[in-house]
Amino acid sequence: MQPKPLNVLCLVSIGAHPTSGRARRAEQDARAVELGLRLAGEQVQVLHAGNAEEEALRAYLGMGLSELSVLQQPDGADALPVLFDYLKDSGAQLVLTGSQAETGEGSGMLPYLLAEQLGWPLVVGLAEVEKVENGVAQVLQALPRGQRRRLQVRLPFLASVDNAAPVARQSAFGPARRGTLWTDEVHVLDDDLLSNASFQPARPRPKRLKVIKAKTGAERMKAATAKAAGGGGQVLKDVSAQEGAEAIFKLLLEEGVIR
Amino acid sequence: MLNTLLPILLFAALLLAVIGAGKRFFMWRRGRAAQVDWLGGLLAMPKRYMVDLHHVVARDKYIANTHVATAGGFVLAAVLAIVVHGFGMHNRILGVALLGACALMFVGALFVAKRRLKPPSRLSKGPWMRLPKSLLMFSASFFIATLPVAGILPADFGGWILALVLAIGVAWGVSELFFGMTWGGPMKHAFAGALHLAWHRRAERFGGGRSTGLKALDLSNPNAPLGVEKPTDFTWNQLLGFDACVQCGKCEAACPAFAAGQPLNPKKLIQDMVVGLAGGTDAKFAGSPYPGKPVGEHSGGPHQPIVNGLVDADTLWSCTTCRACVEECPMMIEHVDAIVDMRRHLTLEKGATPNKGAEVLDNLIATDNPGGFNPGGRLNWAADLNLTLLSDKKNCDVLFWVGDGAFDMRNQRTLRAFVNVLKAANVDFAVLGLEERDSGDVARRLGDEATFQSLAKRNIATLGKYSFKRIVSCDPHSFHVLKNEYGALGGNYEVLHHSTFIAELIAAGKLNLGQHKGGSVTYHDPCYLGRYNGEYEAPRDVLRALGIEVKEMQRSGFRSRCCGGGGGAPITDIPGKQRIPDMRMVDIKETGAELVAVGCPQCTAMLEGVVEPRPQIKDIAELVADVLLEAPAAVAVKRVVEEVQ
Ligand code: SF4
Ligand code: SF4
Numbered sequence: 001m002q003p004k005p006l007n008v009l010c011l012v013s014i015g016a017h018p019t020s021g022r023a024r025r026a027e028q029d030a031r032a033v034e035l036g037l038r039l040a041g042e043q044v045q046v047l048h049a050g051n052a053e054e055e056a057l058r059a060y061l062g063m064g065l066s067e068l069s070v071l072q073q074p075d076g077a078d079a080l081p082v083l084f085d086y087l088k089d090s091g092a093q094l095v096l097t098g099s100q101a102e103t104g105e106g107s108g109m110l111p112y113l114l115a116e117q118l119g120w121p122l123v124v125g126l127a128e129v130e131k132v133e134n135g136v137a138q139v140l141q142a143l144p145r146g147q148r149r150r151l152q153v154r155l156p157f158l159a160s161v162d163n164a165a166p167v168a169r170q171s172a173f174g175p176a177r178r179g180t181l182w183t184d185e186v187h188v189l190d191d192d193l194l195s196n197a198s199f200q201p202a203r204p205r206p207k208r209l210k211v212i213k214a215k216t217g218a219e220r221m222k223a224a225t226a227k228a229a230g231g232g233g234q235v236l237k238d239v240s241a242q243e244g245a246e247a248i249f250k251l252l253l254e255e256g257v258i259r
Numbered sequence: 260m261l262n263t264l265l266p267i268l269l270f271a272a273l274l275l276a277v278i279g280a281g282k283r284f285f286m287w288r289r290g291r292a293a294q295v296d297w298l299g300g301l302l303a304m305p306k307r308y309m310v311d312l313h314h315v316v317a318r319d320k321y322i323a324n325t326h327v328a329t330a331g332g333f334v335l336a337a338v339l340a341i342v343v344h345g346f347g348m349h350n351r352i353l354g355v356a357l358l359g360a361c362a363l364m365f366v367g368a369l370f371v372a373k374r375r376l377k378p379p380s381r382l383s384k385g386p387w388m389r390l391p392k393s394l395l396m397f398s399a400s401f402f403i404a405t406l407p408v409a410g411i412l413p414a415d416f417g418g419w420i421l422a423l424v425l426a427i428g429v430a431w432g433v434s435e436l437f438f439g440m441t442w443g444g445p446m447k448h449a450f451a452g453a454l455h456l457a458w459h460r461r462a463e464r465f466g467g468g469r470s471t472g473l474k475a476l477d478l479s480n481p482n483a484p485l486g487v488e489k490p491t492d493f494t495w496n497q498l499l500g501f502d503a504c505v506q507c508g509k510c511e512a513a514c515p516a517f518a519a520g521q522p523l524n525p526k527k528l529i530q531d532m533v534v535g536l537a538g539g540t541d542a543k544f545a546g547s548p549y550p551g552k553p554v555g556e557h558s559g560g561p562h563q564p565i566v567n568g569l570v571d572a573d574t575l576w577s578c579t580t581c582r583a584c585v586e587e588c589p590m591m592i593e594h595v596d597a598i599v600d601m602r603r604h605l606t607l608e609k610g611a612t613p614n615k616g617a618e619v620l621d622n623l624i625a626t627d628n629p630g631g632f633n634p635g636g637r638l639n640w641a642a643d644l645n646l647t648l649l650s651d652k653k654n655c656d657v658l659f660w661v662g663d664g665a666f667d668m669r670n671q672r673t674l675r676a677f678v679n680v681l682k683a684a685n686v687d688f689a690v691l692g693l694e695e696r697d698s699g700d701v702a703r704r705l706g707d708e709a710t711f712q713s714l715a716k717r718n719i720a721t722l723g724k725y726s727f728k729r730i731v732s733c734d735p736h737s738f739h740v741l742k743n744e745y746g747a748l749g750g751n752y753e754v755l756h757h758s759t760f761i762a763e764l765i766a767a768g769k770l771n772l773g774q775h776k777g778g779s780v781t782y783h784d785p786c787y788l789g790r791y792n793g794e795y796e797a798p799r800d801v802l803r804a805l806g807i808e809v810k811e812m813q814r815s816g817f818r819s820r821c822c823g824g825g826g827g828a829p830i831t832d833i834p835g836k837q838r839i840p841d842m843r844m845v846d847i848k849e850t851g852a853e854l855v856a857v858g859c860p861q862c863t864a865m866l867e868g869v870v871e872p873r874p875q876i877k878d879i880a881e882l883v884a885d886v887l888l889e890a891p892a893a894v895a896v897k898r899v900v901e902e903v904q
Contacts, residue, residue, distance in 0.1 A: 017625035019633035024625050062610065170617035172610030173709040174485045 006132055008040040009092035011083065011110075012048050012068075014056050015102035025059035028098025030168035032161045033060055036096050037169070039129055042066065047086065049079035052183045061179030062171030069182045078191035080110065084117045085186070093155040094137070099124070099162045111160040118158065123151060126159035128166075145225075261404060261422045265344040265429060272433035273341070279441030280450065286536055287502065289561050290495030291484075293460060300457035303465065307456040311465045315589045322507075325370040329394060330449070332364025333436065340401050343408055354408030361402040368394035381508025381526070385545025390435070390445045397432025400425050443537070451502035452590050458496045464591060471582065471791045472743030473599055476708040486603025486706060490535035490561045497597060501532040503590040506546060510584030510594060515821040515843075516577040516828075520836025522549040523577035525584040525594045528570065532597065535559040535569050549574055550835065565601060575601050576613050577833040580704050580826030581786040586817055602706030612705050615830045620707050627696035627714065629830075632666045638692045640671040644678055649689040654726040657681070657688040657760070660741065662734035663697050664860040669867065670733075673860065676884035677733050677757055683887050684769040688731075694721045698737040703744070705827040712748060715740075719750035730754045733880060735787035735859045736825070742792065756788055758798040758858050758879050765804045773886040774806035778853035780882075781810045781874075783843065783866070784819035785859035798858050801879055805886055810850040820846060824861030840865040844873055856882055 010033045015026030036044035046060055052070035061068055071082045087095060100108035115122035125142040132138075135155050140148045142164030214220040236247055252258045317323040339357040342348050372391035378384065404425045406412040440446040456465075463470040477483045484492050493501075510525040511517055517524045527541075527549055534541050540558035548554045552571065559569030566572050575598055584594045605611045612620060622631035638646070649658060659681065664670030681688050696714050703711035718741075730752050732738045742754035755763075764770050782802060788794050795816050802809055814820045823829065823839025844866060847855050854875045857863050866876045 017631075019631060020626040022625045024621070064610070170606075170610035170612060170620070172607055173707070174608040175610075177481060 005040045005043050006129075007045075007091055007093040008036045008043070009045040009047060009087070009090060009095050010036040011095065011097040012046055012057075012060055013098070013101045013103065014048075014050065014054055023054065023056040023103075025056060025168070025171065026098055026102045027168075028100065028161055028163070028165075030060065030063070030171075031163070031165040032096035032098055033063055033065070034166050034168040035126070035129070035161060037063065037065075038166070039094070045069065045090075045092070047071070047083070049073050049077075049082050049186075051075065052181050057181060058176040058179065059171045061181075062173065062176030063169050064172075064175050065179055066175075067180040067182055069184060071186045072183045073186065073188055076104075076191060076195065078189045078193075080113055080117070081189050082186045083110075083114060086184075087114070087118060093157075094129070095120075095156070095158045096126070097158070097160050099160040111158055115158045118156075121153050121157040123153055123157060123159040125164055126161050127164045261425060262347065264422070264426045265404065266347065268426065268429050268433055269341060269345045269437075272437035275438035276441050279438050283441050283443075283447075283451070283502070286561075287495045287499045289491045289536075290493045290498040291491070293458075293494035293496045295458040295496055296462070297458070300459070300462065303462075304453055304457040307459075307465045308453065311467075312452075312456065312589060312591065315587070315591070321370070322374070325367050325374070328363050328367030329371060330367075332360050332362075332367055332398065333394070335360035336364055336398065336401060337436070340405075343405065344401075349408045351408070351410050354405050354410070357405045358402060358409050358411075361398040361405065365395060365398040365402065368398060379508070379512075380547055381512045383506035383508065383526075383544075383546035385543065387445050387506060387545065393432060393435035393439075396428050397436050400428030400432055404429065445505075448503055448505040448590065451499060452505070455496070455500045455503035455590065455592075458499065459591065460494065460496050460500070460593060460596070469793055471739070472746070473596065473703060475712070475744075475747040476603065478709060478712060484604075485607035485708070486605070487597075487600040488564050488566075488604045488608070490532065490559070490563075490565065492604070493532075493597070493600065497593070497600075498532070498536050500590075500592050501529050501536060501597075504529045504533070504592060505590060506530065507589060508546060509587040509589065510592075511547060513583035513587045513818070515579060515581060515583065515823060515839045516833075516835070517547075517550065518842060519823075519839045520550045521577035521833050522551050522571065522574050522835075524549050525578075528574065528598070529592060529594065531557070531559070531565075531569050535563075535565055536561060541569070566605060570601075572605060572611065572613065573833045575605070576831040577828070577835070578826055579786075579821045579823055579828040579839065581821035582790045583786070583818075583821065586790050599704060599706060602704075603708055604706070606706035607709060612707070612831070614832045616705050616827065619827070619830050620702060620705060620710055623697055623699075623702050623707075623710050623714065628663050628666060629697060629701055630663070630666050634696075635693065637661075637665050637695060638690070640665050640674060641678070641690070644675065646678065646692070647689040648692045649725045649727070650692070650694060652689050655687050655689040656728045657686050658722075658725075658727040658730045659688050659690050660698075660730050660732035660734070660737050660754075661690055661695060662732060662737045662860065664734060665695075667860065667864070669863060670860040673733055673863070673878040673880050676878065677880035679884045679887060680761060680764070680770065680880060683771070684764045686764070686769075689727070691721060696721075698734075698740040699744075700736040700740045701827050701830070703740070704825070705830065715745055715748050715750070719745055719748060722750060722752070728753070729760075731757055731760045733757045733858075733860065733878070735785045735791070736861065739787045739791050756792070756794055756797070756858065758788070758801055759794055761879065761883055762797040762800045762804075765801060770883070771888045772804060772883065773888050775802075775882060775886055777875075777877075777882075777885075779810055779851065780807045780854045780856055781812055781847055781850040781852035782815070782856045783812070783822065783847065783862055784815055785857070785862050786819065786821050786825055788858055789819055790817055798856070798879055801883060802856055805882060807856075807882075809856075810852045812846045812850055814846055822859075822862040822865040824859075824865040829861075829865070838869075840869050844869040847874055 012029040013026050015024045017024050033046060046065055046068045048057060049071040050073050052072055097111055100106055111122055123139060123141055126139055127142040128140040130138045137153050139151050139153060141151050143149055214223050236244060316326060339353060339360055343353050343357055368391055375388055375391050407414045435444055436446055440450040461470040487493055508526050514525050524547055526546055530544050531541055538560035542555040544554050557569050578598045580595050582595055619629045622629055626634050696718055699711035699714035730741055735756055738754055738756045741752060782798060799809055820843050822843050852874055854877055856879055857876055858879050863876055
């Protein structure tokens with residue numbers, strides 16, 4: 001017997017193309033939908049909080065979805081409360097989302113805040129769901145440099161995906177045109193934080209200078225792929241929580257992270 | 260005895276032929292509706308056959324003469340045989356005429372048989388090996404049976420034994436040639452071919468015309484199918500066209516993808532469509548298979564999806580849309596239309612454009628160029644050239660359509676060279692700059708009609724804001740699309756390839772040119788300039804004006820071999836045994852030329868991708884710009900005078 005498919009829900013946003021800035025399906029959110037489609041097939045639910053008129057939403061439908069639900073909101077409204085309201089009674093067992101939006105605030109905080117409010121576990125950088133048994137999922141979490149960590153998570157949980165998740169399938173015109181966008185009117189909440197904040201262009205984060213002294217191609221390859229070796233640091237094992245916290249606190253002070 | 264047997268045989272065969280014709284006709288009509296001129300087409304058919312079709316067949320003198328004798332003899336013999344033997348009009352003159360027709364057919368059939376002694380690999384075997392025997396049998400039997408009518412032999416000559424032999428011969432002959440025609444035998448090509456000529460989907464091609472632009476999909480109707488999924492999604496006259504194939508394999512011999520060992524053979528593809536039309540498997544196909552795919556493992560039916568049943572997707576994606584097959588096909592079958600129709604379904608409905616396809620299409624949607632470059636950088640190549648923007652000037656003589664080559668460093672050299680030429684000739688020209696978008700060529704050929712139409716409509720809207728006399732482009736793909744494919748969406752322009760324009764400038768004495776000094780030169784005809792638009796001479800004229808005597812390749816002009824860069828083939832990148840540009844480079848090297856002149860950014864990129872040592876590759880614009888001389892004073896003064904006036 002086929003096991004009952006997982007009840008998967010994906011949260012999607014409107015993205016922006018990196019060179020043209022034109023609206024599109026967001027890269028990571030599309031990967032979340034891809035993962036959702038692989039897990040639940042066409043049963044996957046997809047949810048967007050924002051403007052249902054936005055044509056770019058159809059690019060998600062083009063991946064083979066028959067419908068997409070929109071919690072209708074004006075630009076700049078806070079998506080968090082409406083998503084929370086929707087999710088808490090949705091029966092979803094797994095909620096997938098990109099790690100960070102390409103437009104708007106793009107703080108990457110949404111998965112954390114949502115998981116906190118729902119009281120669900122959050123898996124960051126989900127790469128694959130291996131199996132689900134007795135209400136517990138065995139998943140692979142992506143770590144830097146292609147490493148994977150196997151985790152057991154109880155359902156329901158929330159997971160964010162990044163570029164380690166499988167590439168989103170092509171969006172096709174036919175299903176994109178046919179799919180339905182369902183609109184739910186929801187109570188609009190202004191995002192105080194956003195409306196009081198002012199935007200300024202991001203400055204690229206300065207890169208740590210890497211002096212490569214390699215002479216041969218093989219050495220250069222090694223240098224390029226080597227882990228950033230800090231040199232310092234220590235491994236604490238079998239220490240009490242108090243001692244651990246103190247050590248971390250001390251390090252943060254030394255590095256000037258807190259003053 | 261023959262006098263009773265022959266009419267029975269003849270009319271029985273004719274009756275079966277009519278029944279078969281009806282069946283076949285309804286098979287075609289399972290396809291979608293198409294606008295055809297029913298009566299006009301039928302009336303025009305004999306001329307189309309004798310002029311247009313023969314024009315293609317006549318490239319091969321042997322088979323042209325053979326076909327005239329055999330087919331002409333047969334048609335005449337068949338009509339006379341029905342009159343003489345069917346209706347029993349034993350008139351001596353008719354008898355002699357019938358003898359002549361049979362003799363003519365017999366001679367033709369001998370040459371057909373000779374060709375079949377050692378048939379080239381492009382020809383299909385199987386039932387086609389039987390055909391010359393049937394032709395001989397038909398003509399010989401009727402010849403002998405007619406001898407008494409013509410008064411050459413006594414009426415009862417040979418007795419019942421000969422009568423029996425003749426009856427068997429006639430029965431064989433009429434089975435193949437009368438009802439075999441409509442029941443799927445090799446002679447089907449005559450029946451379907453004639454009607455295909457009458458109701459061809461590109462009637463403009465007849466009488467020396469040219470019709471190469473892809474047909475637009477109706478995107479406004481949400482119920483219209485997006486491309487072709489099952490055989491019945493083709494228009495009915497496309498299905499009819501497939502049925503007209505004579506399996507001569509001329510298309511196979513010309514196809515660059517087939518030669519490169521990619522899994523495509525245009526002849527097999529057309530035969531697979533016939534299998535789909537009637538239902539069944541491809542096991543009976545008696546020609547060369549798709550390279551790497553054994554025959555007999557695929558099957559389909561009129562209402563079953565074609566891809567991954569009858570034909571594999573990689574077959575469709577191997578095509579470079581070079582149109583060599585269409586150019587060679589004596590039955591004037593439209594392979595490229597069929598391939599793009601099926602690609603449309605894969606892209607628009609299935610989202611299954613292979614390899615880099617999806618990425619390129621996404622880029623086109625988001626940035627209006629296939630590379631995903633920042634659209635704001637479209638004019639960076641000309642930062643120091645002081646080009647006039649049409650948005651500033653509003654009108655000009657020549658709109659220089661730059662194309663996506665603007666983002667490619669190699670092509671920028673060509674573009675800059677062409678600008679030098681334009682400036683040297685004092686042409687009143689301007690560019691669209693950031694207002695220009697990809698022409699939609701690649702999107703359309705990858706099957707993404709929606710993105711094509713979106714790009715095209717926005718380009719047409721932009722062009723509509725300004726006034727200019729002509730558009731000139733260095734890119735044959737943009738040139739073709741602007742010239743032949745924007746019309747259906749409301750954009751009609753006079754568009755020129757830069758080689759045509761330079762040839763005009765030279766003819767008008769607007770350019771002061773030196774002589775080329777870079778060694779011997781050959782010229783590679785771009786498919787989208789040559790076969791698609793019939794421009795073979797202008798580039799050669801330009802080269803001649805530079806003092807170059809072109810060392811022609813064996814495959815040049817309308818037989819030019821594709822560079823492998825068209826139809827999105829480098830994007831879908833279906834593996835084969837060798838690469839198409841490598842094969843083209845072998846053609847080039849055979850001429851011994853040190854340099855190959857090209858007229859297309861795609862060709863440049865593909866040929867320059869071939870490993871050295873190899874001849875250098877230069878665009879015609881570069882060759883011209885290299886030998887530009889300062890305008891002599893007299894000309895300059897004259898121009899000033901003109902301007903004053
Ligand atoms: S498609 Fe045309 S060229 Fe190819 S085999 Fe058939 S008739 Fe010949
Ligand atoms: S268009 Fe060119 S590549 Fe495509 S099938 Fe015809 S000959 Fe082959």
